Amino acid sequence: MGFLDTLLGRSKPVQPNLDQLFGLPSAAMTLEVNGTFRPTGYGAVCYRKAEGAAFNQVESDVEQLLEGFDGPKVQVSKDKYGYTWLLCQRPQDDMTSLVTDVHAVNSALQDNGFGPYLLCTLVSFRDDRGRKLALIYLYKQGTFYPFAPLAEPQRDNVLELDIKSQLGNDLRLEKDLGRWFPVWGAPGL
Amino acid sequence: MAKTRFAPDRGLTSRMVLVMFLIGLLAVAFIAALVAFVPTQSLPIVLVFAALILGAQFFFSDKIATFAMGAKEVSREQEPALHATVERLCALANMPKPRIAVAETSVPNAFATGRNPNNAVICVTRGLYRSQLSQEELDGVLAHELSHVAHRDVMVITIASFLGILAGIVARMAFWFGLGGDRRDNQDDGVPIQLIIMLFSIATYAISFLLVRALSRYRELAADRAGAQLTGNPLALATALQKITGDMGKIPQQDLRAAEPFNAFYFAPAFSSKESLMAVLATHPSTEKRVEELIKIGHELGQDFGQIGR
Numbered sequence: 001m002g003f004l005d006t007l008l009g010r011s012k013p014v015q016p017n018l019d020q021l022f023g024l025p026s027a028a029m030t031l032e033v034n035g036t037f038r039p040t041g042y043g044a045v046c047y048r049k050a051e052g053a054a055f056n057q058v059e060s061d062v063e064q065l066l067e068g069f070d071g072p073k074v075q076v077s078k079d080k081y082g083y084t085w086l087l088c089q090r091p092q093d094d095m096t097s098l099v100t101d102v103h104a105v106n107s108a109l110q111d112n113g114f115g116p117y118l119l120c121t122l123v124s125f126r127d128d129r130g131r132k133l134a135l136i137y138l139y140k141q142g143t144f145y146p147f148a149p150l151a152e153p154q155r156d157n158v159l160e161l162d163i164k165s166q167l168g169n170d171l172r173l174e175k176d177l178g179r180w181f182p183v184w185g186a187p188g189l
Numbered sequence: 190m191a192k193t194r195f196a197p198d199r200g201l202t203s204r205m206v207l208v209m210f211l212i213g214l215l216a217v218a219f220i221a222a223l224v225a226f227v228p229t230q231s232l233p234i235v236l237v238f239a240a241l242i243l244g245a246q247f248f249f250s251d252k253i254a255t256f257a258m259g260a261k262e263v264s265r266e267q268e269p270a271l272h273a274t275v276e277r278l279c280a281l282a283n284m285p286k287p288r289i290a291v292a293e294t295s296v297p298n299a300f301a302t303g304r305n306p307n308n309a310v311i312c313v314t315r316g317l318y319r320s321q322l323s324q325e326e327l328d329g330v331l332a333h334e335l336s337h338v339a340h341r342d343v344m345v346i347t348i349a350s351f352l353g354i355l356a357g358i359v360a361r362m363a364f365w366f367g368l369g370g371d372r373r374d375n376q377d378d379g380v381p382i383q384l385i386i387m388l389f390s391i392a393t394y395a396i397s398f399l400l401v402r403a404l405s406r407y408r409e410l411a412a413d414r415a416g417a418q419l420t421g422n423p424l425a426l427a428t429a430l431q432k433i434t435g436d437m438g439k440i441p442q443q444d445l446r447a448a449e450p451f452n453a454f455y456f457a458p459a460f461s462s463k464e465s466l467m468a469v470l471a472t473h474p475s476t477e478k479r480v481e482e483l484i485k486i487g488h489e490l491g492q493d494f495g496q497i498g499r
Contacts, residue, residue: 006339006340006341006345007209007345008197008202008205008206008411009205009336009340009342009345009407009408009411009412009415010197010198010202010340010411010414010415011282011336011339011340011415012197013282013418013419014281014282014283048281048420048421048422049421050421050422050490051421051422051423051424051425051487051490051491052487052488052490052491052492053491054490054491054492055421055490055491080324081270081273081274081277081324081328082324082325082328083277114421116281116418116419116421117281117421119277119280119281120280138280140280140281140282140283141280141283153265153266153269176285178285178286179279179280179286181273181276181277181280182273184273
């Protein structure tokens, strides 16, 4: 935020950075080559629902658009913090389509001026031993971070740091570990 | 650049600029008068003294405020839900997560302090946390506080109140020590110079007090606006305000008096906005005024994108 905005007390809502999302398919590839983590086929977009008719309209348009074109299954749910999750499912090996679906949601919201309400996007992975992993994309930072939940409130930090070292070349990873916030019970995990 | 739904409130901005200009003007006039009237040997003492107080306020604002409120910092393990709520809002606003403190009082309220976003503390009272606020309303209150952090309101208000501190010190020094001798105007029957300085300082103090209060009210409206735009739920913030100010009227007087010095940093003032309380002395705009502004923002949010002019 600039000096003038501080002086005048008008912070502007931050617009999301959508470009980095397309790094996901190559990251999925890297994970598969380096270990046994494979995509589960689930991806979810998390956003805040704004008040008013305009947002409701955009939301129902998005659902129709996604189910319309070549039909991933879409589930909408609300978490205990009041954020909405839109969960898409694709075949396990089709990471590219999943990213396209997710991106359709993003651009629909952004084109209608609701970009600032996008919180994060999550794609989930699982390995042979049943360990769970999610790559989470922070829209405002334009960075990814890994989230490996064990039983709440414990997360597998060793695995997370391992993933971080593996994916450095594919994705822009969040350097500030303080921003790796957990999303317990997120759909698709 | 993507189009945006969030137009700044030009009226609010221009009123804020006017108040800040007046504070600056008053500061220049007062310091010029000091240089003209106060003997040169005591001037540095006054300035150093005022700068020290300002510096202490500025650098220790987080510790002073949390200590005085009896607030304790809480870790993620102690208050996981509160941490998660703040984390999400910070991710939404793309700002560093402030430290979080909880004060064990039953008055429902929240405040933010700290000189910059990296040293910020957000404090909520146990009363707020236990009150009947829904998650959306709690988000609204916390987003309002995060906006105070983003706008660096502690810094702005501290700098703005520098003049008041300076004038207060000068008035007291003129009274106690005569500020370096009883020099009089050239005529024998002239008014003592200390008296002039003292009266002038008192006047400056009073005017700057009113201006800082006005500035504080404008910053509150700005934080309401930014907070509502961040969460996208202006009406939730409005209902939170009504619930909090409604409950506050019922709290016994002693609790309120203890809380009073921190009103400037609070979410809502700790006493109800009685008619007898002059609006110009308040640190916060009236709840009605704030709710009215929030409803306007809600209306802007709900508009069709085509109608938003450029």
